[in-house]
Amino acid sequence: MASTVRVQAPIGQRALFITTLAVPLTGWTVHAVSLHRKLTVARRELSDRRDPLTGLLGRDGYTTRARQITDRYGDSSLVVFVDLDRFKEINDGRGGHAAGxxxxxxxxxxxxxxxxxxxVVGRLGGDEFAVTARIAPARRELRLAQLVTLLAQPVEVDGGALVDVAASVGAASPDVLGTTDLSVLQRAADAAMYAGKHTGRAVLAGPQHITVPSINGRRAGRPGTSTLGRAA
Structure with a gap:
């Protein structure tokens, strides 16, 4: 009888000890799952956040969608950077910020x-925009020329006045650069855009644009670029 008690007591103590541990462990598991769900929702909300002025995705949301496009369509995808020319003159002109x-x-x-x-289109900040789209290589030249012409159309502002606008356009494609890495494509498109600044042409990046050094935080263009399309 006494030996039975001695055997059962340690087993009961161990069971009580394990149960005691299980309570906080279970609590931490539930907390971790809840925290993961909250973080997932927060990331999704951040990714879907829209610029209040233009309705476009911000940098994070755009980057997520753009990467999906380049990964899915490969050589038939195109990354485009757009910067409005002389936007400060419009913003500081007669129409003011409303015109801008x-x-x-x-x-x-x-x-x-x-x-x-x-x-997908994103506003990167200020007057800088980015686009990633499925465009077949055979149609690339035509589509970029259409984009330059479209962006050069005057914009009607308050009072019915027309404001002349123009944009610098740089593009990069996986088949030319040999990669679908979005960061590489964006760096090359940005360099190509600045290489064609104020030329009225879209510039398609070549391998040389991947290694263009930056000046004042922005990438500087090099000669020998390929230009496509002429603004109207």
Missing amino acids: DRVLAATAQRLTAWAGSRG
Whole structure:
């Protein structure tokens, strides 16, 4: 009888000890699952956050969608960077910030229409935009020429006045650069855009644009670029 008690007591103590441990462990598991869900929701909300002026995705949301496009369509994808020329003159001119806001909103609408349902457009900041879309290599030259012409159309601002606008356009494609890495494509498109600044042409990046050094935080263009399309 006494030996039975001695055997059962340690087993009961161990069971009690394990149960005692299980309570906080279970609590931490539930907490971890809840925290993971909250973080997932927060990331999704951040990714879907829209610029209030243009309705476009911000940098994070755009990057996520753009990477999906380049990964899925490969050589048939195109990354485009757009920067409005002389935007400061518009913003500081007679129409003021209201005119500048109207130009930004119109540019966003034009880029969205150009990208179509298989593309994504983002506002990177200020008057800088990015587009990633499914565009076959055979149609690339025509589509970029259409984009330059579209962006050069005057924008109607308050009072019915027309404001002349123009944009610098740089593009990069996986088949030319040999990679679908979005960061590489964006770096090359940015360099190509600055190589063609104020030329009225879209510049298609070549391998040389991947290693272009930066000046004042921005990448500087080099000679020997390929230009496509002429603004109207």
